[in-house]
Amino acid sequence: MENNTIRVCLFCVIGFFYGHLEAQQLFIHPFIYTAGIEVALPPGYDADHNSHCFVEYKEVTDAGWKSGIEADRISNKGVDQFKESLFGLQPATTYEISVRLVDSFPKLNVINLSIQTITTREVFEVQPTNNIKWVSPGGIGTEYTQQSPGKLSVLLGSPLSCGTTIMLKDGLYPDKELAISITGDCSSGEPILFMAAPGANPVFDGGYYQPLQWTQSQSNPNLYSAALPEAASYTNLCLLNGKMLYPYPSVMPNILVDTFSLTGLGFQYDGFVRDDKTIYIHTREGTDPNESEVILSQAFRFMTIYGNGSKAHLVFDGITVKNFAKPTVPLFSLGNAAMAFDLRNVHQVVFSNCRFAYNNFHLSFGGTCDDILIQSCSFKDETGLWSHGMLKKSVSNQSVFVPTSVCRQFENGAVFLEDGHRIAIRGSLFEGTCSGIVKQFETGIIDEADIYDNTFVDNFDAIECDGQWSNLRVWNNEIRSAMAGFSLAPPLTGPRYFYRNVIHHIASRQNIPNDPYYTGCNPPMAFTSAGVGIKSNSGLVPDDQAGSVYFINNTFHSEDTLGFTYTLWDGEWKKATFVNNIYYALQNEIGYFQGFKDKTHFQLTSVYDNYYTASQKPIATIKEVHGQYTCHEVYDVLDLQNELTAITGSDKIVIEYSFQEDPQFADAASGNFTLMPGSPMIDRGIQVKGFYDYNGIGPDLGARESTFVSSDGALQNQTHFLVYPNPTQEEVDIIPGRTFPQVNVKLFKCFRPAYFSSFIF
Numbered sequence: 001m002e003n004n005t006i007r008v009c010l011f012c013v014i015g016f017f018y019g020h021l022e023a024q025q026l027f028i029h030p031f032i033y034t035a036g037i038e039v040a041l042p043p044g045y046d047a048d049h050n051s052h053c054f055v056e057y058k059e060v061t062d063a064g065w066k067s068g069i070e071a072d073r074i075s076n077k078g079v080d081q082f083k084e085s086l087f088g089l090q091p092a093t094t095y096e097i098s099v100r101l102v103d104s105f106p107k108l109n110v111i112n113l114s115i116q117t118i119t120t121r122e123v124f125e126v127q128p129t130n131n132i133k134w135v136s137p138g139g140i141g142t143e144y145t146q147q148s149p150g151k152l153s154v155l156l157g158s159p160l161s162c163g164t165t166i167m168l169k170d171g172l173y174p175d176k177e178l179a180i181s182i183t184g185d186c187s188s189g190e191p192i193l194f195m196a197a198p199g200a201n202p203v204f205d206g207g208y209y210q211p212l213q214w215t216q217s218q219s220n221p222n223l224y225s226a227a228l229p230e231a232a233s234y235t236n237l238c239l240l241n242g243k244m245l246y247p248y249p250s251v252m253p254n255i256l257v258d259t260f261s262l263t264g265l266g267f268q269y270d271g272f273v274r275d276d277k278t279i280y281i282h283t284r285e286g287t288d289p290n291e292s293e294v295i296l297s298q299a300f301r302f303m304t305i306y307g308n309g310s311k312a313h314l315v316f317d318g319i320t321v322k323n324f325a326k327p328t329v330p331l332f333s334l335g336n337a338a339m340a341f342d343l344r345n346v347h348q349v350v351f352s353n354c355r356f357a358y359n360n361f362h363l364s365f366g367g368t369c370d371d372i373l374i375q376s377c378s379f380k381d382e383t384g385l386w387s388h389g390m391l392k393k394s395v396s397n398q399s400v401f402v403p404t405s406v407c408r409q410f411e412n413g414a415v416f417l418e419d420g421h422r423i424a425i426r427g428s429l430f431e432g433t434c435s436g437i438v439k440q441f442e443t444g445i446i447d448e449a450d451i452y453d454n455t456f457v458d459n460f461d462a463i464e465c466d467g468q469w470s471n472l473r474v475w476n477n478e479i480r481s482a483m484a485g486f487s488l489a490p491p492l493t494g495p496r497y498f499y500r501n502v503i504h505h506i507a508s509r510q511n512i513p514n515d516p517y518y519t520g521c522n523p524p525m526a527f528t529s530a531g532v533g534i535k536s537n538s539g540l541v542p543d544d545q546a547g548s549v550y551f552i553n554n555t556f557h558s559e560d561t562l563g564f565t566y567t568l569w570d571g572e573w574k575k576a577t578f579v580n581n582i583y584y585a586l587q588n589e590i591g592y593f594q595g596f597k598d599k600t601h602f603q604l605t606s607v608y609d610n611y612y613t614a615s616q617k618p619i620a621t622i623k624e625v626h627g628q629y630t631c632h633e634v635y636d637v638l639d640l641q642n643e644l645t646a647i648t649g650s651d652k653i654v655i656e657y658s659f660q661e662d663p664q665f666a667d668a669a670s671g672n673f674t675l676m677p678g679s680p681m682i683d684r685g686i687q688v689k690g691f692y693d694y695n696g697i698g699p700d701l702g703a704r705e706s707t708f709v710s711s712d713g714a715l716q717n718q719t720h721f722l723v724y725p726n727p728t729q730e731e732v733d734i735i736p737g738r739t740f741p742q743v744n745v746k747l748f749k750c751f752r753p754a755y756f757s758s759f760i761f
Helices: 388-392 637-648
Strands: 006-008 016-018 025-030 035-040 052-059 072-076 079-086 094-103 108-112 116-119 131-135 164-168 171-173 178-181 192-196 202-205 223-227 271-274 278-282 294-297 301-317 320-322 339-352 355-357 361-368 372-375 378-380 413-426 429-431 435-439 446-452 455-457 461-464 469-475 478-480 484-487 496-499 502-504 531-536 548-552 555-558 563-568 575-579 582-585 591-594 604-607 610-613 620-623 631-634 653-656 665-667 672-675 721-724 732-736
Touching: 025 116, 035 052, 035 094, 035 469, 052 079, 079 469, 320 339, 531 555, 555 563, 563 582, 620 637, 631 637, 637 653
Parallel strands: 016 108, 131 164, 164 192, 171 202, 178 301, 192 301, 202 320, 301 339, 320 355, 339 361, 339 372, 355 378, 361 413, 372 413, 378 429, 413 435, 413 446, 429 455, 435 461, 446 469, 455 478, 461 484, 469 496, 478 502, 484 531, 496 548, 502 555, 531 563, 548 575, 555 582, 563 591, 575 604, 582 610, 591 620, 604 653
Antiparallel strands: 006 732, 025 035, 035 079, 052 094, 072 079, 094 108, 094 116, 223 278, 271 278, 620 631, 665 672, 721 732
């Protein structure tokens, strides 16, 4: 036995030996500030899923090792793996990474894998290549020089060679329906680059601006109609004086297309209806379109990129693409949604400093697209302000009986993903988009993804990571006024880490009686959907392959009467762990649990979290059966674990070492969630392995680590150790990390397996 292993014998002795794993494969995926760890296990290894995987890392010049959070055991496309993420790395820095596998049954088997060395990526900066082709909106030349620029569509009529920079001069470009087919790989040193010239603002606009002749309705003076030109037929965009109008399903109430008609403004939102020949506008104020600016769309696509599986090293920098919102609508068909960029099976793609506005879809990555970087871009829309009913209730296809609006094509994403590896989205603004970032639920997996330093405002779902995501790292994002901050419905694969995010001003939205709405503990008087920080309510029961989710040092804030940190219908995850978070509700509860009666599989661990309700509301409401009204209110966080355990019958619920104190934010109204000096949240948290960016003697609670230190002191952070087997009635092995300081151990006759987790200590 090694010197740094403490053995406590309870009843009998278990053997201990070192082994070797021949078919093991270790893959490390370095990003700029993080790295993903992947250990692929051979068939038959650890059939009882008793083994554990520990990762330690250090800069090559450092003497001491740091421990990462314990890896998760998952199955990814039929391959058993351990997955883990490292945080807080530095760009362009070399690290050593050590991985250890520990199997505790039938004998303790420790396998130290060979230490690997990796270098993190540099921050990407766009630099033109030597082969520059100049283009301009009115370009006519074939020289493509700065003095004699050519036309973009003509240049793209021939294949582009690697190492080509297309330098875009200033102006409004008429180009649309462009296409590129990539048939071979390029290198990072010879990319294909579309780049705004220095000081230029190249704009690609699919809008239709020609004024129409509007006729006022005699029966409704607020309703106007006009003949729709063929160029804008079936437009999914109507901007009236800069405001995006809602596409109602029909002009008059009609059971074929639901009853929320334009004439009645059924959703209480100014709107329009169109088909291929006529457009109608109705506003509450009676705005006259003849005296207003009306912008429609006449463009289906800006650019389609056929990657053919190539490593394109394709870069777009500094361009604007807007108003591509005219779908194709075949008879009785949903048709094809309009898109700015339609990228298919292409790898190594960068969008940097680009602007997108009022496109039905902004960036769509279809098929498998690996190594994608989106940085410092902006995405603008207003569909994110609409209710669930508005997005769902319009018909999906064209009707020969009444004009319809094919509204379902607005249930879109600014960045739409299907399947891919190594995705990074950083430093971007998502304003009013239905989903900021979304993956197609049914197909593919997003494997290794960084989403950080972004701002999300007025989205329906800010980050929609439903389905298959593995090694997802979401950190240091601000999410403001979203219907759902994080959607995990359900988290089918993991692990997923949410770290130092601020989700604030969570607010409810008006909804309709025949659509999902908040029911509470009494029959509803108003049909309203709750706003939530975390959504995971698709109703799927987890199995052994479900994903684990970790919420560490986040701040959730709401001032709304129906703004919740979470409304949980069921536990769809393999493991959900919350540590060092702040939950703040000014006029509402923190959590709303519904349909929890006898849900023995439900799992939740919450430690060192702060639950604060400013208006003396209960911290949580638990409804036993969805659709019925037997409710339990919990006012004291010390009672929450016992209440949930009694109702669910689950022994997998741990809510301990929690607080109920005013966090004392600097200025929550303006979105400043740093802590005031003297806040009781300072130094109040517990150190979590792999997350070391804190001041003082312990982490602050919440997302914003302060520069202040608590005068009262904080709980001394414990050193990581692992207990095997867990639980047991026999011998226990306690294995520390690579360094072994003095550890005090207390043994109890019975302890909770969910809390005696190796990831915290």
